[in-house]
Amino acid sequence: MTVSTEDLLWPACADPADLTSIESVPMADRGLPETTYALLTRAAALWPDRTAITVLPEAARWREPVRRTYAELLADVHRYANLLHRLGVRRGDAVALMSPNCAELVPATLAAQLAGIAAPLNGSLSPQHLTELLARSGARILITAGPELAPSTWDTARRLPVDTLLVLRPTDAEDTPELPDGARFLDDLAAGEDPTEFAGKPPTSTDLAGLFHTGGTTGAPKLAAHTHTNEVADAWMLAANPLLDADSVLFAALPLFHVNALVVTLLSPLFNGQQVLWAGPLGYRDPGLIGTFWKIVEHYSVTAMSAVPTVYAVLTHLPVDADITGLRYAMVGASPLPEAVRDGFQAHTGVTLVEGYGLTEATCATARSFPDAPRPGAVGQRLPYQQVKAVRVHEDGTWQDLPAGEVGVLVISGPTVFPGYVTGRDDHGHTLDGLGTLTEGWLNTGDLARVDEDGFIHLAGRAKDxxxxxxxxxxxxxxxxxxxxxxxxxxxxxxxxxxxxxxxxxxxxxxxxxxxxxxxxxxxxxxxxxxxxxxxxxxxxxxxxxxxxxxxxxxxxxxxxxxxxxxxxxxxxxxxxxxxxxxxxxxxxxxxxxxxxxxxxxxxxxxxxxxxxxxxxxx
Known part of the structure; x- marks a missing residue:
């Protein structure tokens, strides 16, 4: 009996017991797209007229979205990538992006990964940190929010040491002012570019796709590198989820400089041709969004959402003034989920919170939970093809593997583990170093945890906390x-x-x-x-x-x-x-x-x- 590529791409993944059978097939045989660009072109070929993204201009205008089909999204990515290519961006070159979420930022991010390497930046970082991150990445082009979209980000961008500013407009902007200092609007400059194909050489699976800053509590944030394999593999592991079908609508309100927004709400939905509803530029920080949140869920038939525990704590106290029975899947991660928040949200809404675990150095997600098979106290079962274990770290730096159920430092290996932090550049591109976090392919997470025999991770706090x-x-x-x-x-x-x-x-x-x-x-x-x-x-x-x-x-x-x-x-x-x-x-x-x-x-x-x-x- 011949097994089709699509059958291999979608194994049964509805129960914790499925993990063994999934991994009986090598991941290389699953037929995953090699790159984020290949993932997008596959989606556009399969579902050209299906809505890919729906973007709200702001919470106050939640009934006035901008929509792009999969074919239109791919065309925008081609135009933006061809512009970057014409401006000199090549495979090993980083393109910085600094903007709150808007309709143009989604294709701009994918275009940066097609023409070169996307390096998203948090505009609220200090100018000194941003300057150092730009120096590490080597980015000379900055795609940034304009004065109408985010005035403070625009003011910061104009002072950063880059050669070219490509400016993003607010979603569904009607009139925008003329830009000073020779800056140009990205969409205007890209208008004449070929929307049908990319003029340069597409990336391969081992090429770098993104540079994501992480930390930032002391000194400059570190810059973690992701390959295309890292991002596509993690997105597929999340997409192999029977709770969400092709008609599902995902709500996205986390900023695109965060790996959760990229992997969970941008790349993963591409596998099934799902629609993503993007909130306005302030995301969950917009008071107007919180005030109308349940009405938005009902109006757009939102099926799933992703947020951090503090968002769910706020929503627990927000009266449910709409029909939200279509909301089946509420994902939570980034920080530990307090029991009181989980119980309060579920009692208030009737929606099960599905906890996950991950970190930037492992691309995004490493574990997810099963609503129909809860494991109290666990943040989830390891995702397929990611290996996890607890170790004891000795004073000389060596590790000792611990048996299932014993608490130690959590370490991870597999296709989502990053190749290292950017420490500089040479003639061959970016130089990478694990800076003490990588040992023979295993990533030291710095988290204390025990791993049970079924691969569920039970966190026991940060080692340093x-x-x-x-x-x-x-x-x-x-x-x-x-x-x-x-x-x-x-x-x-x-x-x-x-x-x-x-x-x-x-x-x-x-x-x-x-x-x-x-x-x-x-x-x-x-x-x-x-x-x-x-x-x-x-x-x-x-x-x-x-x-x-x-x-x-x-x-x-x-x-x-x-x-x-x-x-x-x-x-x-x-x-x-x-x-x-x-x-x-x-x-x-x-x-x-x-x-x-x-x-x-x-x-x-x-x-x-x-x-x-x-x-x-x-x-």
Missing amino acids: LIIRGGHNIDPAMVEDAMLSHPAVTAASAVGKPDEHAGEVPVAYVTLRPGAAVTEDELCQWANDQVTERAAAPKAVWVLDALPVTDVGKPYKLALRADATRRALAEALNGASVDTVIEDGSITAMVTVAGEVDRHGAESVLSRYALRSTVRVRP
Whole structure:
């Protein structure tokens, strides 16, 4: 019996038990498209008249979308890629993109991967970080938001060291002003280019497709390289999901400089010819979107969505004022999902939250959950052809594999593991280095986890985020889950506060619902009543207007640890002036005292803490 290419492309993947049979066929025999361009051309050939993307100009105009069919999307990609080729972009050249989501950014991103290498940038990064990322990537062309689309991004773009600015208009813009400084609108410049084919040499599977910055909490963010194989393989692993068929509509509101937006809501839908509904430029940060979200879900028959836990926490408190029975699949990732958020959202909406796990260095997704086969406490089963295990990392850097069920550092191998970070360029293109994260093809995630015999991953916190109290390891999630079970708390983050006796003790930072009348002492007592492990009960709870996040939108616990350090030392030093500085991932306490006597006393107190510090006498 002959097995068709399409049959090989779509194995049964509805149950955790299917993993073994899927991997009995080598991935190379599955017939995946070699590149993101080949993936797009396949979709346009199979479904030329089907709607590929529907883009909202902004939340207030959610009934006035711009649509592109698959044939039209491919034509736009050809025009943009041919323009880039004419401007000198070749296979090893990076094209930077810095813009909030809009109708032109989707084809521009795919065009950059066709003509060269896409290097998306977060416009909220500091100009110094952006300049360094541009230098690492070597990008001389920047596709950027214009003054009407994102004024602050445009102001930043004009000061960056690039040769050419190609400017994006707002979605469905009618009148746009003339651009200064010789910049030109991308769509205008590309209008005369051939929409039927690419004039250059298409990429191959091993060529670099994208350069994505990651981190950004200390120093410049690192630039992680993705090959076309990385991106296509990960997108296919997610597309092999029987919960979503060709008629499914996916909602996308995460920014395209984030790998989740690229892989989950741009590339993966291309496999099945699905429609993606893109929110306006502010995405989930648009108050108008949240206020009309359920009506949008009903109007566009949204089937699936992808967001981070904080979005679902907000939606849990949003009255469901529309028919959302068509919403079958709500994906969540990027940071751990608190139990209180999961239970609250599901009870409020009737929609199951499907948790996943991934990181930029493994392209995007490494594990996904099964709504009909829940595994409590797990973030999901490893995706096909990705191998995962827990290891013990010894002081000399060597690894020891741990048996199933034992907690260790999670490591990953397989076709989605990146080739390294960009560290420079030479005559052969970008130079890459794992910078300590890669060992014989295995990626050290820095996460603590146990992997059960079925390949489900149970996270136990970030290795560097563990709170170590007197030698006892405390998972911050234990404290955070307790805080989030309080009806007034909307977000929570637990960190260690320096302690001269225990090394550190747990404390928590929270945000509250508007108008909530609860004190910090009451919240602390609540947590102490809820936390089952006595050592994990927080010593203090502090309320903030917002919890800090990194430049790529992930929780930034280092800033909270710095604040907890400042509070602890100010108390121990009886009101001395204490500040903290974050450098190279470490916290340094800066103490200012009135005189030499106070200096010696402060140094004596600081010696009781395992932290870096400096003491100076006030002038």
